Amino acid sequence: MNTSARKPSALRRVVSDPVSRRRFLALTGGTTAAGALLAACGNDDDEGDATAATTEDDMASQFGEGDLGIVNYALTLEYLEAAFYAEVAKSGLFKGDDLALIERIGQAEQEHVDALTATAKQLGGQPAAEPKAEFPLDDAKSVLELAATVENLGAAAYLGQAAAISDPEILAAALSIHSVEGRHAAVLNTLVGMPATPDGAFAQGADMQTVLEEVQPFIT
Amino acid sequence: MQKPVNAAPELAAIEVEETFSRSALLVRGALAAGALYGATAVTPLIRKAFAQGSMGDIDILNFALTLEYLEAAFYEEAAGVKGLSSEVAGYVKTFGEEEQEHVDALTATIRDLGGMPVEAPGVDFGDAFSSADKFIALAITLEDTGVSAYNGAAPMIESKDLLATAGGIVQVEARHAAAIRYAAGEDPAPEAFDPTLTADEVLAAVQPFVKS
Numbered sequence: 001m002n003t004s005a006r007k008p009s010a011l012r013r014v015v016s017d018p019v020s021r022r023r024f025l026a027l028t029g030g031t032t033a034a035g036a037l038l039a040a041c042g043n044d045d046d047e048g049d050a051t052a053a054t055t056e057d058d059m060a061s062q063f064g065e066g067d068l069g070i071v072n073y074a075l076t077l078e079y080l081e082a083a084f085y086a087e088v089a090k091s092g093l094f095k096g097d098d099l100a101l102i103e104r105i106g107q108a109e110q111e112h113v114d115a116l117t118a119t120a121k122q123l124g125g126q127p128a129a130e131p132k133a134e135f136p137l138d139d140a141k142s143v144l145e146l147a148a149t150v151e152n153l154g155a156a157a158y159l160g161q162a163a164a165i166s167d168p169e170i171l172a173a174a175l176s177i178h179s180v181e182g183r184h185a186a187v188l189n190t191l192v193g194m195p196a197t198p199d200g201a202f203a204q205g206a207d208m209q210t211v212l213e214e215v216q217p218f219i220t
Numbered sequence: 221m222q223k224p225v226n227a228a229p230e231l232a233a234i235e236v237e238e239t240f241s242r243s244a245l246l247v248r249g250a251l252a253a254g255a256l257y258g259a260t261a262v263t264p265l266i267r268k269a270f271a272q273g274s275m276g277d278i279d280i281l282n283f284a285l286t287l288e289y290l291e292a293a294f295y296e297e298a299a300g301v302k303g304l305s306s307e308v309a310g311y312v313k314t315f316g317e318e319e320q321e322h323v324d325a326l327t328a329t330i331r332d333l334g335g336m337p338v339e340a341p342g343v344d345f346g347d348a349f350s351s352a353d354k355f356i357a358l359a360i361t362l363e364d365t366g367v368s369a370y371n372g373a374a375p376m377i378e379s380k381d382l383l384a385t386a387g388g389i390v391q392v393e394a395r396h397a398a399a400i401r402y403a404a405g406e407d408p409a410p411e412a413f414d415p416t417l418t419a420d421e422v423l424a425a426v427q428p429f430v431k432s
Contacts, residue, residue: 104407111412155391162387163380175371176413182391183398183409196399197314201321203391205384
């Protein structure tokens with residue numbers, strides 16, 4: 001339809017095109033904040049069995065400060081989403097159009113993971129490690145309800161961070177993901193009998209603590 | 221004249237790669253906004269854009285307001301479209317009310333900031349209401365365009381409060397687009413990263429529906 005008039009987002013080109021990626025690296029190379037060093041402290045070693053006792057506050061602090069912290073927070077959420085859809089797709093609970101939709105959404109979440117990982121590195125930091133996660137996959141209805149919950153939460157998480165992002169290019173990238181999460185949320189909402197726009201005309205953001213409390217039960 | 225936008229060197233550079241400069245975009249944005257509501261109105265916007273090297277938040281809000289006016293008018297006229305499923309008919313009502321809320325909120329915000337809200341443009345959606353398919357096709361175009369317009373403009377917003385508000389609106393536009401797309405059997409989220417549109421691209425997309 002109007003797709004010919006639209007351009008792929010800058011980040012997407014950055015991810016897929018090594019030339020753009022080099023340019024992006026050159027552009028963002030100077031923006032690395034002190035927060036990057038702090039965030040690097042959230043290292044792989046913390047992601048194993050030690051996370052069983054991790055509180056939301058600990059999780060939040062291990063993302064570090066500044067844009068890199070936000071990117072790693074988003075990356076953690078995207079890891080959870082991608083893992084969730086991968087499990088759902090394998091569960092055998094869905095087939096046909098529903099399975100195709102789930103696979104499409106899962107593919108998008110994986111692209112978000114890849115892009116955010118690249119972005120964290122470009123900011124000079126260490127990308128957050130993939131959390132170990134488990135999701136209840138009892139029946140199709142409850143899985144779709146969980147998917148809707150996760151997507152609404154994901155959209156709210158991005159919205160909650162938008163004003164805190166310093167770098168306009170990171171902000172642009174986050175916005176281009178944020179609206180896709182909103183799209184996913186809307187479709188899943190309609191599939192489980194919820195309104196496409198549950199907040200009405202103005203979607204509400206969620207802060208990091210609220211979001212991490214919500215996802216904590218799925219992190220093992 | 222083209223004062224460097226020192227707050228956003230990365231953005232400026234990225235946009236050069238996209239074959240337009242930030243300043244050029246902003247001037248074109250002013251032109252585009254002006255074209256939507258008449259040649260006389262564009263002059264102060266252009267003057268301001270040239271003088272400051274950028275459009276301020278009020279100008280961006282007025283551009284968004286123009287789009288919201290279009291969307292609100294579109295859904296209002298769509299109330300009589302025949303052959304819509306009950307699901308889509310429900311969207312026409314709900315989404316139309318939400319676009320009107322966006323109009324009201326943007327109008328109030330522009331006034332709060334000491335600005336002058338643009339007036340509603342005249343609209344002509346052609347034969348878009350002659351069938352359910354034609355209505356849905358244009359609804360998808362308008363909503364997708366709205367998403368890309370907000371995503372393109374939002375990084376230029378200086379006020380963090382306004383940015384959060386714009387984010388809350390763009391997410392709703394994305395939800396509208398996805399719901400209508402899915403109801404029509406189309407991919408609700410065709411790309412993993414929603415594309416952005418420049419102001420002039422937005423103008424090109426909506427120009428056919430604006431009566432001068």
